[in-house]
Amino acid sequence: MPKPLTLALVTGAALLTRRALRRRVRTSPLWPLPALDPPVSGRPRSRALRLRLAAHETIADGVVQLRLAGAGLPRWEPGAHVDLVLPSGLVRQYSLCGDPGDTSCYTVATRLVADGRGGSREVHERLAEGMELEVRGPRNRFPLVDAPAYVFVAGGIGITPLLPMLRALPEGTAWRLLYGGRTRASMPYLEEVRALAGDRATVVADDEDGRVDLPALFAGIPEGTAVYCCGPDGLAAAVAEALPGTATLHLERFAPPAAAGGDTAFELELRRSGRTLTVPAGSTVLAAVRRELPDLAYSCEQGFCGTCQQRVLEGEIDHRDELLTDAERQNSMLICVSRARSDRLVLDM
Known part of the structure; x- marks a missing residue:
């Protein structure tokens, strides 16, 4: 374990493109996960x-x-x-x-x-x-995978999904934790983190310490190390940028990445419903669809939960979620955040 690092959560780093980030993320779970309920229209989800x-x-x-x-x-x-x-x-x-x-x-x-x-x-x-x-x-899109070693990076409340992972690691597993927040008083579960991690944890508060040296954090980690990060966009982007090519990044954000801007209106056909709509530049597919189908199931409106996932029959998709796999992106989208790159999109609904 390298000597403790000083850091403040990085807040101004440029975000990687979604495509570049997806290439560096592995999603294979360690445990078999239950099949999710399929997307539904006009009725609540089960469970x-x-x-x-x-x-x-x-x-x-x-x-x-x-x-x-x-x-x-x-x-x-x-x-x-x-x-x-x-x-x-x-x-x-x-x-x-x-x-x-x-x-x-x-x-x-x-x-x-x-x-x-x-x-x-x-x-x-x-x-x-x-x-x-x-x-x-419960649903799990951020599972703990099998790996030779782990690095966990938490920003503030981002410690919550990582805490059960720390408890679940088998004895003898090589791992380290970086946990940062605005102040120590604002950092939940700090005492439990210290008890679990001991000298494997670097705990730093913004009001006390300097900028993190992420390359030093990742120095010497074994090939195939799984890096888990949960926190604000600046921290997530900085971790992704500093990630060694031999490691895999597993990322959970507080919010979806900001859109690049320049959105335009497009035509939306709901094939099974026999309706054709217009999605304005300043609105979402979900909002347009719910005006016609008010009972449509949805949840987070941020591209995280998967409730609004719909099958796409025609058109080019502009994916803006943090959830779907590359295979799922071929013929489906989360209509709360994603849009069309083409002038027209056809959904199977």
Whole structure:
């Protein structure tokens, strides 16, 4: 283990193109995953649970932890998340960070985003112990793969999907962790990280330390090392840029990459419904479709969860999600974020 590094989370790095990033990401899971429910039109997804909010507690500055209690809950593997349906109807995705073997409750944590879309504020300010909430999932698009060694990089609340991975690593596994945040007081699960990782962890707060030397972090890692990163865009881009060619990157973002701009309107045909629509430059395929099919199932609106995945029959797709594999991109898209490169797109719906 190299000597501790000093860092601040990188915030201004240029993002790699989606195509370049996808070439460096491996998605093969260590464990067989259950088949996801197929995309649906006009009906809710299955596997919804009604769970009781057994605990709602502050665990760091601006971070609350929720413990959602039930009985005989579906098992999950490290990296999995659930969809939480809030009382307002908003649906938000949260990584499971508790014990995968505990079928009596799910544990998640979320940071308050004051200028966000309202979901985190509702979780922090409106949820109360004893409430019953709808929970969908779990689903896993960020699984822990088998590798000769691991490097984990977490930015703030990005520690949540990585924490169960650290607990699951077999004794003798070679790994190290880089965990950064704005302040130590704002970093959830810091004491547990220290207990789990010992001197394999470099824990740094922005207000105390300097810029990270990512090449030094990756220096000397074995060929085939799996690098897991969860955090803001600047950190994700910097890790991807510094990644050695012999390592594989497994990335989970807080938000989808920003669009390149220059969007134009295009024609959208819904083949089975017999309808032809126009998707304006400043709107989404999902918004256009829901005006015609208001019961269409959707969830995150950020290209993460896969609920709105639809089959494409004709047209060239501009993929902007962080979820689909290269094979899935050949004939499907997530209509909440992706658009058409061609003047016309035909969906099987």
